[in-house]
Amino acid sequence: MKKADLLEWLKEGNVTIPSVLLTQYKEMRLNEQELALILHVFYFSEKGNEFPTPTELAARMTISAFECTDLLRSLIQRGFISIMDGNSTEGIRYEKYSLEPLWEKLFDQFLLKRQQEKELVEQKEET
Template identity: 55%
Template sequence: MKSNILSWLQEGNITIPAVLLSEYKNLNLNEFELVLLLNIIAFLEKGNEFPTPEELSSRMTISISECNEMLRKLIQRGYIEIIDGHTNDGIRFEKYSVQALWERLIDLFLMNNKTNREISKQADETDLYTCFEKEFGRPLSPFECETLAMWMDDDHHESVIIKAALKEAVMSGKLNFRYIDRILFEWKKNGIKTIEQAKTHGQKFRQKQTNNRPVKDEPNQASSVPFYNWLEQ
């Protein structure tokens, strides 16, 4: 009994990326092909680099001929490779390689990430256009749309920074693209890339305006420029 348990433990484990289990369908693999690949990986990790169809099918519910056909198709479709080699003694050998599988899985992972980023970017852009049209009270002109796209694609301003510049223009009573472009230019020149940095810069700018404001004698005249924290929601 103890020896049986020891043999079971000595079977060991195999290491596979969890993403293979979640994405094999998107690699156009079915469950039989997945299990066959997992068995090949298991044999490779145990040192058997070229398991026979008999060895592989004995672990599955498919026949040897079905296993042969499945192996042929996996090789043909570029999921596994058979590599030829020679030992130090000059003896020729063959072995399976699953590197192509990992490369395809990485390509799929990168493509999914790129797609998700593009979807997120499109959502940000749509939201940005909506914010501008709401503040301007009208649809944007083709030139204004082109300017917005330029701020994002050429100048690489984040949408939150562009929204912050829009709010600054609204609070300053200068709602036009030239003024907003100037704000973004000044922020970029000063290395401002986050909301917090823009917030600090705005506070310093207003404080400077307050300190430079000439004092007047009229009793009803306000003594300072009222502060408006335009970045607060």
């Protein structure tokens, strides 16, 4: 192992996600494959590819591009991911995935859970 290898590793960097996504995805009716797909979409976007193809996504997953297309469609239909229009600086229109609906749902879920915990505490105090 050489120092150059370590520097390359450092350059790859990290992915940082809100902890709540990890602790609450199940409550939001997402399974582990869907969580992983979301992480891939998020990471591709961070690296500048805002509309990765199912082939690109599936290349990093243990599912086929066809299955990936189905998963993406399902996530869009259930309101976790949306497709947005953008205009490049050269005026060319393009499409991109947005995870805004996911963050919004996640925050709602977070508020709901806090509310439930409060009510639980109040019930205990009453008895």
